Amino acid sequence: MKSLFVPSAIAALAIVAAALQDDANLEYKSLHHRAPRPQASGSTSSTTPVTLPPPSSANTGAPSTSVSPPLTSTPPPQSTSYSFSLASTNPTAVPLSLITASQSSFPTLPLASTATVGAIPTFISGAPALPNPATISPANYPALDKPPPTDSALVQQWKEEVANSGVSIPDHAPTNPGGCLNNTAIASDPNRCWWTCTGCQDSKDITQCPDPLSWGLTYDDGPGYYTSNLLQYLDEKALKSTFFVVGSRAISFPATLQAQYMGQHQIAVHTWSHPPLTTLSNDEIIAELGWTKKVIKDVLGVTPNMMRPPFGDIDNRVRAISLAMGLTPVIWTRNAGSTFDTDDFNIHNGVTPVQKVLQNWQNILGSASTLDHGFIVLEHDLFQESVEVATGYILPDALAHNPPFKIQPVVSCLGRSLGDGYIETNNNKTNPPPNVSAGGAPAASDGDATKSGAGRQNPLNFMVVSTLIVGVSGFALGLLAMLRV
Ligand SMILES: [Zn+2]
Numbered sequence: 001m002k003s004l005f006v007p008s009a010i011a012a013l014a015i016v017a018a019a020l021q022d023d024a025n026l027e028y029k030s031l032h033h034r035a036p037r038p039q040a041s042g043s044t045s046s047t048t049p050v051t052l053p054p055p056s057s058a059n060t061g062a063p064s065t066s067v068s069p070p071l072t073s074t075p076p077p078q079s080t081s082y083s084f085s086l087a088s089t090n091p092t093a094v095p096l097s098l099i100t101a102s103q104s105s106f107p108t109l110p111l112a113s114t115a116t117v118g119a120i121p122t123f124i125s126g127a128p129a130l131p132n133p134a135t136i137s138p139a140n141y142p143a144l145d146k147p148p149p150t151d152s153a154l155v156q157q158w159k160e161e162v163a164n165s166g167v168s169i170p171d172h173a174p175t176n177p178g179g180c181l182n183n184t185a186i187a188s189d190p191n192r193c194w195w196t197c198t199g200c201q202d203s204k205d206i207t208q209c210p211d212p213l214s215w216g217l218t219y220d221d222g223p224g225y226y227t228s229n230l231l232q233y234l235d236e237k238a239l240k241s242t243f244f245v246v247g248s249r250a251i252s253f254p255a256t257l258q259a260q261y262m263g264q265h266q267i268a269v270h271t272w273s274h275p276p277l278t279t280l281s282n283d284e285i286i287a288e289l290g291w292t293k294k295v296i297k298d299v300l301g302v303t304p305n306m307m308r309p310p311f312g313d314i315d316n317r318v319r320a321i322s323l324a325m326g327l328t329p330v331i332w333t334r335n336a337g338s339t340f341d342t343d344d345f346n347i348h349n350g351v352t353p354v355q356k357v358l359q360n361w362q363n364i365l366g367s368a369s370t371l372d373h374g375f376i377v378l379e380h381d382l383f384q385e386s387v388e389v390a391t392g393y394i395l396p397d398a399l400a401h402n403p404p405f406k407i408q409p410v411v412s413c414l415g416r417s418l419g420d421g422y423i424e425t426n427n428n429k430t431n432p433p434p435n436v437s438a439g440g441a442p443a444a445s446d447g448d449a450t451k452s453g454a455g456r457q458n459p460l461n462f463m464v465v466s467t468l469i470v471g472v473s474g475f476a477l478g479l480l481a482m483l484r485v
Contacts (some may be wrong), residue, residue, distance in 0.1 A: 088400035095391025101350030133254035167324035209374025209413035244270035247292035344386035443470035
């Protein structure tokens with residue numbers, strides 16, 4: 001915020017973006033392009049599209065570098081100091097100094113086991129046999145990382161199902177591009193209950209776990225090249241997670257998705273092309289969610305009944321459509337102005353130093369310790385850097401926490417079985433997840449956004465606008481780059 005004197009409005013917004021990287025709204029701002037590094041005060045920013053880096057070599061084991069990482073941060077080159085202290089780190093962690101946007105690609109690890117076609121998941125009562133991932137043909141799905149067309153027969157079928165679901169869809173127009181600042185009337189409309197702008201949440205939103213010290217572990221945007229590295233660490237520590245899957249990535253990595261599922265992790269929906277859902281028409285939202293549900297079922301044999309909106313961008317219209325499609329929204333915890341977002345995603349973008357991510361993590365720990373309930377944190381498994389910080393630092397530190405955390409998938413932290421996370425084995429209408437939205441989060445469970453601060457000037461608002469300004473120029477090229485995944 002100290003750079004607001006910069007004369008160019010765009011430059012100012014870009015720098016505000018760099019200064020506020022821990023905001024939840026930035027979760028995915030640059031998956032498809034590398035955002036600018038924070039610039040010195042008074043400078044401007046530019047965007048440089050890049051491709052998703054492939055691993056340096058195929059499945060050749062753990063990173064060769066093995067040094068004891070420092071337990072205390074060292075100042076990053078941006079002349080900003082960070083302060084954190086970790087109770088434990090992984091002895092084989094990639095050193096912090098190497099976890100940067102410009103690092104070399106480290107090897108990916110092989111999947112612990114290849115799921116057997118036709119295997120019955122014995123850990124879910126009534127689950128169907130595992131399909132053959134070789135039958136997944138991209139030609140049978142929409143183009144990767146692009147909004148699916150809304151005029152296909154399947155989308156028409158899903159529209160009918162929504163119309164016949166008994167769920168009333170609010171007659172709200174899509175939000176304008178530009179985020180909260182470009183939608184001030186909408187943001188202050190209590191009938192919208194727009195979480196992104198105000199933290200307003202509905203009673204059906206899942207933003208926390210009910211039990212203190214319970215952590216609903218989640219990773220978004222995969223599966224990707226390095227998901228296998230994360231899976232191996234989770235296996236070593238007997239940890240289970242929820243993975244919010246992008247439909248396009250399921251096409252690219254069906255075997256990884258099967259390994260996640262057969263490893264008894266929870267699989268959930270995170271849209272097809274990762275748009276901010278409130279900006280879409282009803283039909284477009286249905287297409288994004290429908291195709292992701294379909295590809296996951298085609299790969300796993302089961303359909304998730306939970307979803308996470310990209311950027312946490314959800315209002316009452318998106319909620320209603322999600323629920324009408326059998327999907328309960330899961331976001332992440334907010335507590336007294338603290339957002340449980342590590343911002344790990346932006347290491348890859350060159351925006352957020354790994355030290356800042358670990359400071360964010362320490363702040364989350366501090367906030368979590370004040371809660372009378374458990375919590376959910378936003379992290380990602382798509383890129384190498386976020387997997388490295390998770391397996392090298394965040395998870396080891398969490399496992400050493402005293403008192404200990406109970407780390408588990410979201411559906412488990414809610415007191416439900418894994419089978420309760422899929423439409424084929426649980427009906428959210430007759431057996432919905434428990435209501436745990438009350439508590440420390442700035443919730444408005446009655447839908448009254450004014451109680452959660454709707455309409456007040458929120459620094460998060462700057463992020464939405466600046467994010468779009470910074471990101472839009474690189475988006476088209478980035479999409480093309482992403483097709484190489
Ligand atoms: Zn995401």
